[in-house]
Amino acid sequence: MESNGKTTSHKGGRHxxxxxxxxxxxxxxxxxxxxxFLSLYEASRMDVMAHFITACVFQKGITIVTVDKATMxxxxxxxxxxxxxxxxxxxxxxxxKILYRNFSEKKAAAYLYKxxxxxxxxxxxCQKIILLTQEFEAKYLKK
Numbered sequence: 001m002e003s004n005g006k007t008t009s010h011k012g013g014r015h016x017x018x019x020x021x022x023x024x025x026x027x028x029x030x031x032x033x034x035x036x037f038l039s040l041y042e043a044s045r046m047d048v049m050a051h052f053i054t055a056c057v058f059q060k061g062i063t064i065v066t067v068d069k070a071t072m073x074x075x076x077x078x079x080x081x082x083x084x085x086x087x088x089x090x091x092x093x094x095x096x097k098i099l100y101r102n103f104s105e106k107k108a109a110a111y112l113y114k115x116x117x118x119x120x121x122x123x124x125x126c127q128k129i130i131l132l133t134q135e136f137e138a139k140y141l142k143k
Contacts, residue, residue: 071141078133085126092119 029037046052054060095115099108 068140074136078129081129085122088122 041049041052044052044055046055092115096112099111099115103111
């Protein structure tokens with residue numbers, strides 16, 4: 001077939017790549033090495049094993065993202081708890097106004113004293129939660 005400066009017509013199918021990957025290499029791994037390799041591959045969450053291998057060979061950045069369900073659950077519950085603390089804080093002023101508006105000064109002061117005791121207990125509880133959270137982060141979360 002002569003090519004008089006003309007390109008041959010392509011009849012269909014996939015367009016050829018400009019730089020196809022045609023060089024192949026083969027390695028052998030022991031059972032222990034294969035298990036380690038597969039665990040690294042799964043931890044990387046890459047879709048294609050060949051991309052993972054080339055990233056390892058050429059030392060590209062391999063990102064491994066681990067999601068701990070227990071930690072996520074802990075932080076979700078902690079966020080909910082702090083939301084409730086905020087709600088108590090916003091309602092505190094309204095309760096004080098209602099106490100002085102609906103009760104006598106003496107009775108309102110007695111209820112306010114009880115409210116202050118409960119608020120002090122809640123502040124101590126909040127400090128304990130903060131300490132437990134710091135302990136949890138130091139013990140279970142590695143940065």
